[in-house]
Amino acid sequence: MKRIVRAELLDTDAGxxxxxxxxxxxxxLVNRWFGGVATTTALLKQVAKVTGRSxxxxxxxxxxxxxxPDCTRQRLERCGINLKITLLDRRVTHLPSSGARVxxxxxxxxxxxxxxxxxxxxxxxxxxEPDALVAFVNEGLRVARVALLINDLIRHPVHLGLVYASLPxxxxxxxxxxxxxVRRSYTIREMTDMxxxxxxxRVEITRHYLFRMGVVAWRQAPPNxxx
Numbered sequence: 001m002k003r004i005v006r007a008e009l010l011d012t013d014a015g016x017x018x019x020x021x022x023x024x025x026x027x028x029l030v031n032r033w034f035g036g037v038a039t040t041t042a043l044l045k046q047v048a049k050v051t052g053r054s055x056x057x058x059x060x061x062x063x064x065x066x067x068x069p070d071c072t073r074q075r076l077e078r079c080g081i082n083l084k085i086t087l088l089d090r091r092v093t094h095l096p097s098s099g100a101r102v103x104x105x106x107x108x109x110x111x112x113x114x115x116x117x118x119x120x121x122x123x124x125x126x127x128x129e130p131d132a133l134v135a136f137v138n139e140g141l142r143v144a145r146v147a148l149l150i151n152d153l154i155r156h157p158v159h160l161g162l163v164y165a166s167l168p169x170x171x172x173x174x175x176x177x178x179x180x181x182v183r184r185s186y187t188i189r190e191m192t193d194m195x196x197x198x199x200x201x202r203v204e205i206t207r208h209y210l211f212r213m214g215v216v217a218w219r220q221a222p223p224n225x226x227x
Contacts, residue, residue: 001157005184008177011127015173022171026178027123028067035209036122037071039151042206043214044072047118047147048081050222055082059116059143061106061136062124063087064094068151069120086116107135114145122151125215126185130194137198141219148200150215153185159211188213 009015010023031037048056060069066087073083089095092103104110106124119140128136140148153159163178170178186194188205191213195203200217208214 001155001160001183003155003184003186003190005129006180008127008180009173010177019171019173023173023177024065026170026174027064031068031122032071035212036068036151037075039208039212039214040068040072040120040122040149041075042208043120043149043151043216044076044081044083044118045079046204046216047149048076051117051146053117054080055084056117057084057086057115059086059088059109059111059119061088061109061119061121061140062127063089063101066096066099066101068122107132107139109139109143111143113142115143117144117146118149119144119147120149120151123153123181125150125152125191126181130190133194134197137195137200137217141199141217144219146219148215148217148219150191150213150217152191152213152215153182154207154211154213155182155185155187156211162210182211191215 010020013020044056048054058069060066063069069085073085076083086100086102087095088102088104090103092101095101102110125133137148160179160182163182167175167178192205195217198217202218202221204216206214
């Protein structure tokens with residue numbers, strides 16, 4: 001299935017306040033039940049296991065309300081892993097009213113080198129064209145001490161069909177943005193090729209529930225992963 005780029009309405013807040021809130025609620029439901037939270041949780045467990053760390057400082061890029069990192073934090077606490085979360089989004093109005101939050105550009109993160117253990121993003125990578133995605137990964141690796149993590153969709157005809165089947169359950173913005181997100185997302189092969197152009201010392205890409213991919217781009221290859 002060919003990748004097609006089509007603007008998503010939520011990106012530009014193209015709707016009423018009620019429509020935007022409904023769309024955010026749709027995203028929370030998708031992330032909770034269809035692989036979003038589970039994928040980020042699995043990626044951070046991998047980082048904690050490889051590094052032997054039980055306390056991780058995390059920057060979530062394009063964070064919005066911070067729902068996924070917050071749910072991930074709660075799940076990891078039950079495993080003895082503690083997250084200290086900073087949220088970044090392009091507009092401060094997209095972020096929650098409390099906690100560590102920053103408005104900034106994902107391609108020019110307003111932080112010093114190695115400010116966080118890990119930099120993560122969820123459902124953001126497919127919004128970037130290949131050159132911009134490479135630039136974002138390199139910028140994330142600059143800010144991370146350990147790894148840049150990507151949680152995103154896998155483009156596939158069956159995935160698109162499932163999204164169309166679910167449209168009656170969603171609001172107006174989601175009925176547009178759901179298919180648009182799948183069509184503009186990347187395949188694992190495409191993601192592998194793009195990440196091969198970054199400064200990552202090693203890249204691991206895994207498949208997760210319901211056409212999710214998880215990416216760990218290591219800043220330096222941990223000893224037990226070195227080939």
